[in-house]
Amino acid sequence: MIPSVLPTYSRAPLSFITGEGSWLIEEDGRRFLDLGAGIAVNALGHANPALVAALTEQAGKLWHTSNLYHIPQQQALADKLVALSFADTVFFTNSGTESCELAVKMARKHFYDKDQPERIEIITFSGSFHGRSSAGIAAAGSEKMTKGFGPLLPGFKHVEFGGHEALTDAISPTTAAILIEPVQGEGGIRTVPDQCLKGLRDLCDQHDILLIFDEVQCGVGRTGKLFAHEWAGITPDIMMVAKGIGGGFPLGAVLATENAASGMKPGTHGSTYGGNPLGCAVGNAVIDIIADPDFLAEVNRKAGLLRQKLEALVGSHPDIFDSVRGSGLMLGIKCKVTNSDVVTAGYAQQVITVPAADNVIRLLPPLNITDDEIAEAISRLDHAASSITPA
Numbered sequence: 001m002i003p004s005v006l007p008t009y010s011r012a013p014l015s016f017i018t019g020e021g022s023w024l025i026e027e028d029g030r031r032f033l034d035l036g037a038g039i040a041v042n043a044l045g046h047a048n049p050a051l052v053a054a055l056t057e058q059a060g061k062l063w064h065t066s067n068l069y070h071i072p073q074q075q076a077l078a079d080k081l082v083a084l085s086f087a088d089t090v091f092f093t094n095s096g097t098e099s100c101e102l103a104v105k106m107a108r109k110h111f112y113d114k115d116q117p118e119r120i121e122i123i124t125f126s127g128s129f130h131g132r133s134s135a136g137i138a139a140a141g142s143e144k145m146t147k148g149f150g151p152l153l154p155g156f157k158h159v160e161f162g163g164h165e166a167l168t169d170a171i172s173p174t175t176a177a178i179l180i181e182p183v184q185g186e187g188g189i190r191t192v193p194d195q196c197l198k199g200l201r202d203l204c205d206q207h208d209i210l211l212i213f214d215e216v217q218c219g220v221g222r223t224g225k226l227f228a229h230e231w232a233g234i235t236p237d238i239m240m241v242a243k244g245i246g247g248g249f250p251l252g253a254v255l256a257t258e259n260a261a262s263g264m265k266p267g268t269h270g271s272t273y274g275g276n277p278l279g280c281a282v283g284n285a286v287i288d289i290i291a292d293p294d295f296l297a298e299v300n301r302k303a304g305l306l307r308q309k310l311e312a313l314v315g316s317h318p319d320i321f322d323s324v325r326g327s328g329l330m331l332g333i334k335c336k337v338t339n340s341d342v343v344t345a346g347y348a349q350q351v352i353t354v355p356a357a358d359n360v361i362r363l364l365p366p367l368n369i370t371d372d373e374i375a376e377a378i379s380r381l382d383h384a385a386s387s388i389t390p391a
């Protein structure tokens with residue numbers, strides 16, 4: 001008999017009823033150190049007082065009106081994001097994959113309105129993840145996500161991650177955009193080197209095509225800059241955001257330059273919930289905290305500390321772990337044993353990590369994790385590794 005919850009996930013035998021900062025607590029009181037943060041969503045930890053206050057204050061006033069009217073919280077958040085980034089304009093969504101939908105539509109409409117309607121194709125990369133909507137799975141293109149769901153949305157060309165020549169060859173007169181995660185999340189914490197991001201920017205400029213960054217996982221302070229691409233000193237034309245920006249409340253956004261967004265006029269796109277007062281009240285509180293340079297400096301300091309301790313951990317378990325990778329507090333450990341066995345061994349030590357492709361476990365802790373919690377995390381991961389029999 002099919003379960004009452006559609007069985008699209010194989011879930012861990014864990015169930016949490018409260019959260020406090022970097023901790024998740026089961027009904028029986030067992031406390032788990034959360035290095036997954038709901039897959040990089042709870043950027044400021046669980047039950048963060050500033051976010052609880054923002055949400056409950058708004059909840060007592062007004063939940064929803066629709067985008068038929070002005071929404072002051074949405075206006076404020078858009079103004080902040082424009083001031084803090086390359087973008088001139090923002091559209092709010094409820095999730096990452098909805099941001100993907102708009103990014104694709106916006107790129108195509110841009111060229112349609114420039115009398116280049118043949119430019120519809122978007123180049124994407126192996127191992128990428130852009131969500132589970134029809135555009136999202138077609139964009140990523142992996143068999144795992146697309147098999148059985150055809151016909152797929154046409155107009156995506158997939159090239160090998162890191163394949164410079166294949167990428168140049170893939171560009172044609174029908175290319176509209178290149179879409180890439182500056183740091184692949186689901187793909188196994190694979191960082192695109194700054195040099196390559198710069199190269200992508202140059203390539204897009206040469207061919208007059210749009211550069212779209214998917215910062216749904218790597219954005220909003222995760223890598224130690226507000227947005228990951230800032231490390232490379234270049235900017236995209238369009239950027240997808242979600243996960244961390246809502247701190248746990250479902251909120252996403254598409255940021256764009258005026259030029260890239262030029263085709264999006266009244267009536268061309270919409271969302272009933274996108275940017276509603278509750279989501280934007282929380283989003284404003286999240287951005288106020290994370291965009292503070294002192295906060296980001298702390299993220300970088302803690303990232304250095306965690307990375308250094310992880311390198312030592314990997315060194316002391318050479319049969320279990322291979323190497324550390326990633327950027328800021330978006331870190332991965334490539335495993336020599338099956339990654340899901342390491343995640344399960346972590347559960348026994350009450351520490352939560354998240355598996356990713358390429359046999360990697362992901363560490364995506366709350367950005368305000370404390371130094372003591374970092375030390376505790378290493379101790380628990382050390383015990384977990386010791387409990388595993390090498391292959």
Ligand SMILES: *Cc1c(COP(=O)(O)O)cnc(C)c1O
Nearest residue numbers: 095096097129130131185216217
């Ligand atoms: C999670 C994720 C998405 C999809 O976000 P949803 O909110 O699950 O739709 C898209 N892109 C990247 C890089 C992600 O990590």
